[in-house]
Amino acid sequence: MGEYAIVDTETGEEVGEINSGDVIISVHERQRRVRMKKEREEHEINRYRGKGERYIFVNTTFDFSDLSPSTVTKLIYLSTYAAYDNLLILNAKSKKEIKRSDLPKILGVSKRTSERFWNSVKAYYIREDEETGKLWLNDEIFKRGKLKSKTAIDYQQFYFNGVRSLYKSANGKNHNYLGYLFQLIPFINREWNVVCENPFEADLDNVQLVTMKDFCDYIGYKDTSSISKLKKIYDGLEFDVNGKKQRFCALTYTGLDSGTARICINPEVFYVGSNKGRVDVLKLFFKE
DNA sequence: GGTCGGACCAGTTTCCATAG
């Protein structure tokens, strides 16, 4: 059902329509995505792997922009329940499959909210086996286990422990803010875990960092008057790492202007770069 | 100029009623 028409202001002719759920991105934004796709094809990386931790790869050519931020967060969290064949199971030992009716309990939301979540992911992101009720993640987006190195550059690596701990310690209202950053995964630098314009640049001098002001643009904030609120919220997003509290992301800035702050994501949640030493240094920023 | 905080509006979530 069309809710709004797109009309040529000169001829008055109707040239298209906008439906509920459609997403509008600017020409500038679209050009950058095209450019980044090209960059991706020109780079490859050697992957650093964490100490026997479980993780899932998420295809970064998908930015989940057709989902609401809180839905993205739920989906990423749910993906940590995937087995190696992308079947969703409660835990690795019991192999008990997750059914649609289990979702409210796992996601920690009401039945109705779970139903709405399901309605937005069922078309593409998660497949339900009609006979058995088993749930499968779309393997174009999610992959567990080994990747062929040829395509490795296209994936971000999420750690189960970090994502789960983060999801559980952020109460429901903060799931939106987690989602904002999950949606920016295509813009996160592979080596340094900072939000930036050129995510494949390994040389720190050349990384074009994104400021809080740019971040507001990306996530659709109309002005920058909420930066200080955003800062407080992201500073307050803490989760448990081996018994110690850590921040989800670090906002670093020089001087007094927080509008120029840069955003760096805690590598305990996701990290795909190659250099373990860099990761360890990054971790310093997330301590209490 | 920038930051902060309150008021208002819009979007989300929950709860309940109703249909199937």
Add this chain to the structure above:
DNA sequence: CTATGGAAACTGGTCCGACC
């Protein structure tokens, strides 16, 4: 009984004005 629609409550974003 489950699935869906809608009202009410709640949360988050914008606007705007006060205060550095």
